[in-house]
Amino acid sequence: MEEKMMAAVLHAPGDLRCEEVEVPKIGPNDVLLKVKAAGNCGSDLQRIMVEGTHVFPCIPGHEFSGEIAKIGEKATSFKVGDRVTAYPLIPCMRCEWCLQGQYNLCEDYDYLGSRSHGAFAEYVKIPVVNLVRLPKEVDFDEGAMTDPACVALHGIKRAGGIRPGQSVVILGTGPIGMLACQWAVAMGAGKVVAVDIIEDKLKIARELGVDVCINAEKEDVVEKVMEETKGKGADVVMETAGSTATQRQSLLIARKRAKVILIGRSYSDVLLPDEVFTRIFRRELEVYGAVNSNFSPLDNEWKISVQFMAARAIKAKPLISHRVKLEDIAETFKKMYEGKMIYNKIIFSP
Ligand SMILES: [Zn+2]
Ligand SMILES: [Zn+2]
CATH class of the missing domain: 3.40.50.720 (NAD(P)-binding Rossmann-like Domain)
Known part of the structure; x- marks a missing residue:
């Protein structure tokens, strides 16, 4: 596999650059996902243009779907080629909220796209436990909108x-x-x-x-x-x-x-x-x-959402207003920030 990939990297608020970076190295419990679709969250505009991410440089993007390109040696519940989306919050699994399965209230979480590298890139590294399989009726664009459906x-x-x-x-x-x-x-x-x-x-x-x-x-x-x-x-x-x-x-x-x-x-x-x-x-x-969504064995809003999408009770496609190539992402966020475009969901694809 290639060692380099294209990614939109945030260096400071308002400074998003599409550049070549290392493909993430995965651990035993991770998978490497080849990103097929990544959506703009309402929070991304503020994050990218005003507030910045928690660390710099950081690849934003937490609403996405893709195909598994590589699996860690212990991540055997999935295989290469599986179509998935993922819960972007990585819970600490130690605080009182995590112990109750309320990961969205975790006191010490990691987050793809604001604390760790996210999906505005060709590849993203994800812990295998955060993955959700996409039913065959749900395509990548729809899969990338599982997050807002769950919210x-x-x-x-x-x-x-x-x-x-x-x-x-x-x-x-x-x-x-x-x-x-x-x-x-x-x-x-x-x-x-x-x-x-x-x-x-x-x-x-x-x-x-x-x-x-x-x-x-x-x-x-x-x-x-x-x-x-x-x-x-x-x-x-x-x-x-x-x-x-x-x-x-x-x-x-x-x-x-x-x-x-x-x-x-x-x-x-x-x-x-x-x-x-x-x-x-x-x-x-x-x-x-209400903040974020639940993703625990007892209450998995992600599994419910993809099932409802598969049954066409929840239609995500009509929400897409734009499809944009990853290399045009910085310009697109600038236009959004300047109020020069009316948009709903924008899907970025590498
Ligand atoms: Zn979001
Ligand atoms: Zn926690």
């Missing part, structure tokens, strides 16, 4: 799931929002409402089974949700956009004892007017935070 599922599960007939509002139709809409439909929600300001995204949401789409630039979100829920408000609200407007709306459109799930990270302080904050206790709202 959406995890958020819903944090709030105890969605019961048949419930009204669900999803604020923001980026990839996670769009996947959350599909989970809501798959779980039998009575009415699924999606809110965004980009008409093209709402159009896709409609095609994916959303009942009501609200363009927040043209309509009053709170009024419209009240109208759609007979004046009561929604049973379940998911905030995936992370904007001040949607954070406020998430509390204003929730009915009494509703579940409000916060997934979108806000990159600034959140100021809630008294009228909005008061809703939390006056309406006895249950507010849940």
